[in-house]
Amino acid sequence: MIKKIRKICCIGAGYVGGPTMSVIADRCPHLEVNVVDTNEERIKKWNSKDLTKLPIYEPGLEDVIERRRNKNLKFTSDVKENIANADMIFISVNTPTKSRGLGAGQASDLKWVDLCARQIAKYAKGETIVIEKSTLPVKTAQTINEILKSANTYEEGTNRSKRKFFILSNPEFLAEGTAISDLENPDRVLIGGEDPDAINALAEIYSYWVKKEKIITTDLWSSELSKLISNAFLAQRISSINSISALCEITGADIKDVSLAIGADKRIGKHFLKSGPGFGGSCFKKDILNLVYICNHYGLYEVSSYWQKVIEINEWQQKRISSLIVDKLFGTLFNKKISILGFSFKANTNDTRESPAINICNDLIEEGANLHIYDPKVNEKKIKEDLKNRVKSENINCFVETSINECINNSHAIVIVTEWDEFRNLDWKEIYAKMEKPAWVFDTRNITNSADVLDAGFKFWRTGRTYF
Numbered sequence: 001m002i003k004k005i006r007k008i009c010c011i012g013a014g015y016v017g018g019p020t021m022s023v024i025a026d027r028c029p030h031l032e033v034n035v036v037d038t039n040e041e042r043i044k045k046w047n048s049k050d051l052t053k054l055p056i057y058e059p060g061l062e063d064v065i066e067r068r069r070n071k072n073l074k075f076t077s078d079v080k081e082n083i084a085n086a087d088m089i090f091i092s093v094n095t096p097t098k099s100r101g102l103g104a105g106q107a108s109d110l111k112w113v114d115l116c117a118r119q120i121a122k123y124a125k126g127e128t129i130v131i132e133k134s135t136l137p138v139k140t141a142q143t144i145n146e147i148l149k150s151a152n153t154y155e156e157g158t159n160r161s162k163r164k165f166f167i168l169s170n171p172e173f174l175a176e177g178t179a180i181s182d183l184e185n186p187d188r189v190l191i192g193g194e195d196p197d198a199i200n201a202l203a204e205i206y207s208y209w210v211k212k213e214k215i216i217t218t219d220l221w222s223s224e225l226s227k228l229i230s231n232a233f234l235a236q237r238i239s240s241i242n243s244i245s246a247l248c249e250i251t252g253a254d255i256k257d258v259s260l261a262i263g264a265d266k267r268i269g270k271h272f273l274k275s276g277p278g279f280g281g282s283c284f285k286k287d288i289l290n291l292v293y294i295c296n297h298y299g300l301y302e303v304s305s306y307w308q309k310v311i312e313i314n315e316w317q318q319k320r321i322s323s324l325i326v327d328k329l330f331g332t333l334f335n336k337k338i339s340i341l342g343f344s345f346k347a348n349t350n351d352t353r354e355s356p357a358i359n360i361c362n363d364l365i366e367e368g369a370n371l372h373i374y375d376p377k378v379n380e381k382k383i384k385e386d387l388k389n390r391v392k393s394e395n396i397n398c399f400v401e402t403s404i405n406e407c408i409n410n411s412h413a414i415v416i417v418t419e420w421d422e423f424r425n426l427d428w429k430e431i432y433a434k435m436e437k438p439a440w441v442f443d444t445r446n447i448t449n450s451a452d453v454l455d456a457g458f459k460f461w462r463t464g465r466t467y468f
Ligand code: NAD
Pocket: 011, 012, 013, 014, 015, 016, 017, 036, 037, 038, 039, 042, 079, 092, 093, 094, 095, 112, 115, 116, 119, 133, 134, 135, 136, 172, 173, 174, 175, 176, 282, 283
């Protein structure tokens, strides 16, 4: 029988660790929740008095932090003490694609997970439930288990014989921009494990706010794999609809109507059928690459090339958009001012990881364009850093503006890359008056009212529809 859970430690105060632990602390005030991170700058931001300075932007997050921080929720860089005192430890560290060595460009880099397991092996005392919250390749629990069992680096004075570890997989399904509502009202909670008491201990925590029917329990491998497959299926829908957007543009069909018509079939479902500039975010690409790597590893080459195609279509969609912008602007962007509206990978987040904006801006800069970028939540430093890492040419002609108005004056074209609400109902007539002619709007997210844009006098393109 596992002792009652009182203290939780989460290793990793990122986009998952921060919001997830905040909601657990909010829903379970009887638990003490400590989020640790080796990145002291990040911890400082989590502790900043001014809640607009939290390291991540998520609607609803500030309220939860205000309610629980320094009550039963703490952010600290004291890894050792919090591991030692914890009854339950979540591993919520980054697992990006490996950039070098075996499997580079495909396999997940597990060095941070490996390090966490070693830290736990070193500092944990007594019985500890260790939970994989990060997205991991199937069978990672086996690696963690071996490290925990065999590590001989435990602290002096720790009674090794009294230590016991239980490993669970509890992948996170939140989406950025809706993280708090996804956590408060999840479609399901998935718990994979071998020990029924450990599974129950975690299920009990969730049961404070999640209905029992929504808590799915499985073995470890099914849980680990389900997370990868869930992301692969979601990304596959986006590549499917984006591939059809190109066909719509040629044939005169409208992708919005096609999405509506096919999504009305409940077997298909209406969600995740919005065509756009391709999926971004830190996970879809890396998780599919990881799936491709795993399939190749097991000799399932047809399966791996099937999933690889989802990524290829995504890259093709982004290239297709930048190429058609060049084409519509008479084949040259040299000295042309282009306004980029939106830089985050989706609305309601300040995250730019794998944002389609990065690739599209890169292509336009390489063509000689003069970019003026505005995003409501991504700051200048981040935008410039992302472009510096991506753009090859020495001369990055790019200005980051603090409003739409500053962006559009004398520009030749506006490209809407992120679907922020404030880009939906702009005064197109007023904007048109301030631009060079012919003035173009490229709406990669299908969020504008096409009649308003066309009435104002613009030349107009949006994903999945051609206006002749
Ligand atoms: P992130 O990069 O925002 O945060 C990870 C944090 O872990 C960093 O702050 C890093 O400093 C810290 N860290 C790394 N090693 C550490 C160590 N040994 N000790 C202490 N701190 C350490 O990453 P994220 O977006 O929160 O993603 C974390 C995991 O969750 C990934 O596996 C990801 O695939 C998965 N995931 C992410 C999302 C999402 O929306 N971002 C959603 C579901 C699942």
